[in-house]
Amino acid sequence: MPVDLNKLLQGDPRAIARAITCIENDRENSARILKTIFPHTGHAFVVGVTGAPGSGKSTLVDRLARFYLNGQKKSVGIVAVDPTSPFTGGAILGDRIRMQNVALEEGIFIRSMATRGFLGGLSRATHDAVSILDAAHKEVILVETVGVGQDEIDVIKVAHVNLVLLVPGMGDDIQAIKAGIMEIADVFVINKADREGVERIEAQLLAMLSISPRPDGWVPPLVRTIATLNEGINPLAAAIESYARFAKDSALFIQKRRTHARERLLELLGEQLVGKVVHEHLENGLLDQYVELVASRQSDPYSVVDEIISGFCGETSQNRKGSGL
Ligand SMILES: Nc1nc2c(ncn2[C@@H]2O[C@H](COP(=O)(O)OP(=O)(O)OP(=O)(O)O)[C@@H](O)[C@H]2O)c(=O)[nH]1
Ligand SMILES: [Mg+2]
Structure with a gap:
């Protein structure tokens, strides 16, 4: 199904849904879409919400979405990265029941993404989904993810401000929370x-x-909420706002975004190069032959990779000569 880019830029929900389905499944078309929409991105304010399963992320995201929509008259997009849901591909609205009441309100678009099955990984797919919502004029984008692994940490690097949810009664479990998650909590x-x-x-x-202060000097505030009762949402929004103001002038924040840009670029480069080598150089069962060499211990994987790369590079430099470079 082709994506109508004009409709996408006007915020049409069906066009947004199609574009996100496309970036999940279709490498070539997604590159085209993302290149085209790029000049229309960079305006949205992205808030990451992470925490243990059941800590109340979806309920809180629902409340925050209403706050921004009704209180601040801003359009809102929600990306829920959901490790439990199967790969669904193309739902227009999120299938999370607790979010469905906001989903139906004007101005909010919800998309639930499974954590498996994306070409080029979850973090790439989520970054691209955020770009699409951004281009579709969503002013605030909330990204919910369970903070369990490196994948999820990579996902929320897309955010300008990261919230980490904890619940009372975790007791000594706080020690067990991933250090990486603690580091990203604004x-x-x-x-x-x-x-x-x-x-x-x-x-x-x-x-x-107090034992491990942040290098940028920011002291993450602690905000109490009862998401089910809509309590603490105003102070939370104020805390989000105050970090955003701090980060705007922080040299370390700018440095952090540069580091993320580098990581994304290298990731994409790696993905595309491997794809190119596999499709252009290892076709007709050649990859299987190399696999067999390694599996049967006739050769070690390092030598095989060297051989593949030297073959590929040789070809590339001939191409270059051919093209006059
Ligand atoms: N008592 C109480 N319950 C809450 C609060 N916030 C959420 N809950 C409940 O906690 C349960 C889990 O809430 P969710 O919002 O689904 O939590 P989640 O973190 O999104 O869960 P997963 O997406 O499955 O990881 C639900 O039954 C909520 O009603 C709260 O502030 N107080
Ligand atoms: Mg949830």
Whole structure:
């Protein structure tokens, strides 16, 4: 199904849905779409929401979405990176029941993405989905992801501000939270603050923060919320805003975005180069022959890779000569 780029740029939900399906499945067309929309991106404010399964991310995202939509009259996009849902491909609205009430309101677009099955990885697909929502004039984009692994950490690098949700009663489990997740927290949200143990978890967090302060000098605020009751959303929005203001002038933040740009560029380059080598140089069963050499221990993988690369590079330099470079 072709993507109508004009409609996409006007924010048409069906065009957005088709474009996201395309970036999930179709490498060639997605490159074309992303190149075309690039000049229309870079305006959205992206908020990452991460936390353990069941910590209340979707409920909180729903509340924040309403805050921005109704309170600030901003259009909102939501990308829910959902490790539990199967690969669905093309739902127009997110299938998360708790979010469906916001999904139907004017101005909010929700997309649920499975964590498997994307060409070029989850983080690439999520970054590109955010770009599409950005081009479609979503002013605030909320990205929900379970903070369990490196994939998820890579996903939320797309965000300008990252919220990490914790819930009281995690007790000593706070030690077990991935160090990487702690590092990315710009604001800590103590959700389910209606439960026992809020002071305890706050004390543990403060102790952790005092032992390892951030290199940029930002002290992540702790905000209590009860997402189910819509409590604490205004202070949370204020904390998000204050970090965004801080980051705007922070040299380290600019450096961080440069590092992410480098990572994305190298990732894309790696993906495209491997694709090119496999499709252009290892066709007609040649890859299988090399696999057999390694599997049967006739050769080691390092020598095989050397041979593949030297063959490919030889060809490339001949092409270059041919093209006069
Ligand atoms: N008591 C209480 N329950 C809450 C609060 N926020 C969310 N919940 C409940 O916690 C459960 C999980 O909420 P979700 O919003 O689905 O949590 P999640 O982090 O998105 O879950 P996954 O996407 O499955 O990882 C639901 O039953 C919510 O109603 C809160 O502030 N207090
Ligand atoms: Mg959820």
